[in-house]
Amino acid sequence: MIDKKHLKAFIEMVGKENIYDDKAHMIAYSYDATRTRYEPDAVIFPRDEHDVSNILKYCNQHLIVITPRGAGSGFTGGALPANGGIILGMEKHMNKILEIDTQNMVAVVQPGVINMDLQKHVEELGLFYPPDPASEEYSTLGGNVSENAGGMRAAKYGITKDYVMALKAVRTNGDIIRAGKKTIKDVAGYNIAGILTGSEGTLAILTELTLKLIPKPKYKKTYMGIFPSVDNAMNAVFKSLSAGANPVAMEFLDQLVIQALIEKLGVNLPTDAGAVLVGDVDGNVPEEVEFQLETLEKSFKENGAYEFKIAKDNEEAKELWYARKNASQSITIFGNKKLNEDISVPRSMLPHALREIYAIGDKYGFKVPCFGHAGDGNIHVNVMIDALQIDMGHQAIKEIFEMVVKMGGTLSGEHGIGTSKAPFMGIAFNQVERQLFSDIKKAFDPNGILNPGKMGL
Numbered sequence: 518m519i520d521k522k523h524l525k526a527f528i529e530m531v532g533k534e535n536i537y538d539d540k541a542h543m544i545a546y547s548y549d550a551t552r553t554r555y556e557p558d559a560v561i562f563p564r565d566e567h568d569v570s571n572i573l574k575y576c577n578q579h580l581i582v583i584t585p586r587g588a589g590s591g592f593t594g595g596a597l598p599a600n601g602g603i604i605l606g607m608e609k610h611m612n613k614i615l616e617i618d619t620q621n622m623v624a625v626v627q628p629g630v631i632n633m634d635l636q637k638h639v640e641e642l643g644l645f646y647p648p649d650p651a652s653e654e655y656s657t658l659g660g661n662v663s664e665n666a667g668g669m670r671a672a673k674y675g676i677t678k679d680y681v682m683a684l685k686a687v688r689t690n691g692d693i694i695r696a697g698k699k700t701i702k703d704v705a706g707y708n709i710a711g712i713l714t715g716s717e718g719t720l721a722i723l724t725e726l727t728l729k730l731i732p733k734p735k736y737k738k739t740y741m742g743i744f745p746s747v748d749n750a751m752n753a754v755f756k757s758l759s760a761g762a763n764p765v766a767m768e769f770l771d772q773l774v775i776q777a778l779i780e781k782l783g784v785n786l787p788t789d790a791g792a793v794l795v796g797d798v799d800g801n802v803p804e805e806v807e808f809q810l811e812t813l814e815k816s817f818k819e820n821g822a823y824e825f826k827i828a829k830d831n832e833e834a835k836e837l838w839y840a841r842k843n844a845s846q847s848i849t850i851f852g853n854k855k856l857n858e859d860i861s862v863p864r865s866m867l868p869h870a871l872r873e874i875y876a877i878g879d880k881y882g883f884k885v886p887c888f889g890h891a892g893d894g895n896i897h898v899n900v901m902i903d904a905l906q907i908d909m910g911h912q913a914i915k916e917i918f919e920m921v922v923k924m925g926g927t928l929s930g931e932h933g934i935g936t937s938k939a940p941f942m943g944i945a946f947n948q949v950e951r952q953l954f955s956d957i958k959k960a961f962d963p964n965g966i967l968n969p970g971k972m973g974l
């Protein structure tokens with residue numbers, strides 16, 4: 518429960534209507550997509566950056582812990598108030614698209630804007646905001662920048678960090694800072710916007726984002742390659758890309774996922790398929806799209822694909838995408854609980870990484886269906902367990918992380934560290950590197966009031 522004296526101070530700052538402290542709302546705000554629960558003491562909705570500044574200054578003086586929150590769709594507990602205190606909800610007021618500068622092709626937005634709202638808005642103007650996490654319909658751009666979110670289009674267009682040109686943020690002492698510019702080039706000073714991108718709400722509160730836009734490509738086509746084995750498909754990924762293919766997306770389904778899709782949803786895929794790659798190619802002229810498709814087909818076939826399909830129209834494109842879009846829900850046939858990780862490896866290591874992942878699964882007797890963003894090396898690894906196997910499941914995950922890091926990969930390609938992966942940070946970073954993280958945290962937040970415990974900080 519929040520102390521009455523603090524509640525009164527917050528009411529004076531933002532008004533009673535912008536604060537929740539009742540039990541029902543504390544329960545509602547105790548979750549994110551991890552489904553772990555921590556109740557806050559209050560939820561406060563700042564109206565603008567001055568409210569954010571006043572709240573932070575007060576909390577810093579009184580050592581009240583703050584957890585910033587967008588839509589709460591995070592997969593690693595970043596928006597959970599693991600140490601109580603207040604949640605700063607950015608979605609209620611700070612959700613406006615402030616400017617679309619069509620001449621410089623940038624958008625200036627508040628952090629509570631939903632990703633898809635920006636995409637739709639700029640597409641009406643012939644522009645394109647490519648980062649497309651699967652949560653794009655509800656996740657906020659503030660959450661996307663704080664998690665450095667990626668999506669299916671990352672293979673060609675990169676991830677959120679590639680679109681953050683500048684931002685405004687509030688430090689725990691209440692200072693409002695600007696970092697970056699609308700310019701393409703800016704090498705003056707430290708790249709503070711770069712440090713804040715992916716910082717999971719541990720350093721400062723983001724209050725304004727300047728995001729790069731690009732022209733919207735005019736033509737798009739969907740393809741699917743069917744392979745006898747995962748090894749064939751994984752070789753086709755990096756070999757087709759190094760042969761000059763530049764697909765928007767190259768998504769992967771393994772044999773277990775294909776089996777689940779057929780059994781649970783009756784998806785029309787060959788029962789003997791060992792793996793599938795599906796994705797889009799795009800371009801500004803039809804010839805560019807044709808070139809992409811020819812390059813992919815040639816390379817896929819050289820790497821063992823026995824079928825290469827191209828969707829004739831939108832309906833067929835939707836059919837090809839259906840399998841990938843329903844992969845996650847179908848694999849529940851293998852266990853009632855999944856430990857879902859999102860490792861990422863250099864693309865040439867994909868065949869080796871997948872072999873090792875299945876070997877670790879076999880060792881523990883777990884099915885490990887895998888799918889995801891093969892075109893950028895980011896694979897969703899799902900260790901399927903039942904409720905009594907959680908410890909063993911985590912042991913398997915630890916071995917997977919150790920193997921991935923050894924081959925030059927990372928613990929997380931897009932979901933971040935939060936609380937869920939904090940215990941594994943020692944696998945990926947040595948003592949000296951972790952000390953540097955702590956030093957950066959101290960420079961921004963000397964009293965440790967912002968999202969403590971996240972990323973192991």
Ligand SMILES: Cc1cc2nc3c(=O)[nH]c(=O)nc-3n(C[C@H](O)[C@H](O)[C@H](O)COP(=O)(O)OP(=O)(O)OC[C@H]3O[C@@H](n4cnc5c(N)ncnc54)[C@H](O)[C@@H]3O)c2cc1C
Nearest residue numbers: 587588589590591595651652657660661663667718723931
């Ligand atoms: C079904 C589903 C699919 C998903 N698919 C993807 C995917 O394809 N790619 C991907 O990358 N992620 C994916 N995610 C994870 C999640 O949606 C992303 O991490 C997203 O960026 C979180 O946005 P949010 O607004 O929900 O942020 P929240 O979950 O509310 O917060 C995320 C982090 O950002 C911090 N934060 C939020 N706003 C601010 C702010 N203004 N200032 C400072 N810190 C802030 C929070 O403290 C927290 O640490 C998926 C999630 C779900 C449920």
